[in-house]
Amino acid sequence: MELLKIAKVSREFGGLKAIDDVSFSVKKGAIHGVIGPNGSGKTTLFNVVSGHYKPTSGEVWFENKPIHKLPPYKICRAGLARTFQNLRLFKQMTVLENICAVLDESSGVRILDYFLFLNRVLRIEKETVLKAEKLLEDFNLSEWWNVQADSLPYGVQKRMEIARALATNPKLLLLDEPAAGLNHTETDELSGIIKHIRDDLGITVVLIEHDMKMVMSICETITVLNEGHLLIEGTPEVVSNDKQVISAYLGGEW
């Protein structure tokens, strides 16, 4: 089943077509890669899907509903979460506070509820702490729970950003270059985390990544962008043997 559909999407900045008439779908339950040279439009595409940019033309559908006119918070509520190329954490908050802030936001509890529905609020707060503890455990963050985000090692910050995105309870997770800046061991660990998110939590994953070894090993389908256009889409085997992809992007690097 198709979870996300990108239909003839273009996005221009002034005269520059950052993405040009791109169409593809992401199947429910997939780990789907998006690759391409620098400046090929990958992050712009994510920004359009998550509502941070409106498409100049074209449509984005999520669970058979159009989302391209919705603001980011509504798209997030619909079940689509993302991480950013440059980490966006609540730097002065601890790991637990970062996670709880998002859980609180998605719980729907408002100040007035404390006066009107205290028992319900207390139950939700208890559930929030349990959910946060589970996320910390799942993402190997328990030992860091009380450490301020900007004091964490970089690899742990990246893990926390993913855990925080999952706190919104998404059906689809967009990861923008999750392996950037990680060493080999951390990248292997990240591959395991992404598989866990899909296999055990049932969340579909789309990732932009330059680490070809990782992309080729965990994605079932890969979409290749070049200069804003969709160059080819297929299995890792098809993509890695495609002459156009090799000359536009892969070269002899892997």
Ligand SMILES: Nc1ncnc2c1ncn2[C@@H]1O[C@H](COP(=O)(O)OP(=O)(O)OP(=O)(O)O)[C@@H](O)[C@H]1O
């Ligand atoms: N807000 C913006 N204003 C103007 N131009 C932009 C904006 N965002 C992206 N672009 C341009 O759109 C093109 C595609 O950029 P984008 O960041 O989407 O590429 P990318 O494939 O994600 O690159 P990278 O792999 O380096 O992250 C680039 O030429 C970029 O300069």
